[in-house]
Amino acid sequence: MKIQVGECRVEKITEQRAAFPFGALFKAHRSEMSDAFAEQPAEVSIHSWVVRTAEHTILIDTATGNGRNRDNKPLFHQLNTPYVENLARAGVDPAEVTLVLMTHIHTDHVGWNTHWVDGQWQPMFPNARYVCSAIELQHCQDDPASQELYRDSILPLIERGQLQTIDVPESPLFAGVLRYISTPGHSIDHASIVLESQGEYAIFPGDVMHHPVQFQHPHWNSLFCEDLPLAMASRQRVIDWCQQHQAIWFSSHFHSSSLGRVTPDGQWSPIED
Numbered sequence: 001m002k003i004q005v006g007e008c009r010v011e012k013i014t015e016q017r018a019a020f021p022f023g024a025l026f027k028a029h030r031s032e033m034s035d036a037f038a039e040q041p042a043e044v045s046i047h048s049w050v051v052r053t054a055e056h057t058i059l060i061d062t063a064t065g066n067g068r069n070r071d072n073k074p075l076f077h078q079l080n081t082p083y084v085e086n087l088a089r090a091g092v093d094p095a096e097v098t099l100v101l102m103t104h105i106h107t108d109h110v111g112w113n114t115h116w117v118d119g120q121w122q123p124m125f126p127n128a129r130y131v132c133s134a135i136e137l138q139h140c141q142d143d144p145a146s147q148e149l150y151r152d153s154i155l156p157l158i159e160r161g162q163l164q165t166i167d168v169p170e171s172p173l174f175a176g177v178l179r180y181i182s183t184p185g186h187s188i189d190h191a192s193i194v195l196e197s198q199g200e201y202a203i204f205p206g207d208v209m210h211h212p213v214q215f216q217h218p219h220w221n222s223l224f225c226e227d228l229p230l231a232m233a234s235r236q237r238v239i240d241w242c243q244q245h246q247a248i249w250f251s252s253h254f255h256s257s258s259l260g261r262v263t264p265d266g267q268w269s270p271i272e273d
Contacts, residue, residue: 003259006195013063015064015081016075017255021040023037024223025211043255045254046063057099059125060100061204062124063083063111064107065111066078066083068148069148075108094124096127098175102130103192105140105146105187106207107149107153109207110154113125113130113156121152121156131166134165137165168181180194181193183208185225185228187226192238201247202247203248207224218239239262243262247262257270257271
């Protein structure tokens with residue numbers, strides 16, 4: 001399904017789907033759930049978004065990637081998914097991608113930055129400029145737990161001069177239609193990406209939310225969030241922004257419908273995809 005936002009066309013590229021019990025995904029809020037609800041599966045999706053303009057093919061976040069060592073975590077470790085085939089099915093030639101924008105540097109958002117070719121990790125999109133937060137990059141470089149991710153998904157971009165870092169609050173405009181806004185909490189300098197074209201708006205909020213149930217409980221943080229009060233504040237900021245701009249919400253992890261709008265009373269109204 002392709003969605004038009006002004007002059008831009010947006011399409012989802014799915015990598016994989018999974019499920020967690022609600023009580024596990026939102027374990028800090030288990031006491032607010034009935035036992036029956038806590039045991040129900042919260043279905044999630046891991047995917048990218050392609051944004052096409054007249055001159056650019058842009059990828060927002062790049063999922064997990066195949067063949068990565070991820071501490072034997074089944075959701076991320078040594079995957080073999082048809083992501084590349086899904087890109088091709090959507091008509092995306094990796095050589096034609098001009099920009100790759102990362103909302104943050106977590107393993108399920110940066111993996112297909114690279115692929116394994118001739119015995120080494122090389123940029124998946126050879127002609128693209130890759131963009132991330134300078135603070136996120138520094139944190140990744142300094143974090144002992146992130147070194148495998150850094151070596152296989154980030155360092156090859158640096159070595160080939162394809163990575164650009166930014167100060168998120170001072171974000172430039174990319175391709176004339178996209179800019180970053182600061183939404184920290186899930187990670188140290190997590191950022192959402194706003195699209196404005198011909199008076200229409202959309203947002204790619206990364207991991208501000210993992211499941212639509214958070215519209216009913218906006219104070220709920222997932223087990224993946226790092227700074228819980230800050231994550232909650234950023235979540236409310238994005239909800240408010242979407243209401244004010246009547247924006248389409250292109251989620252990173254919603255499963256059944258990954259895109260929708262926020263109703264005037266702050267609830268989720270999906271657009272079927």
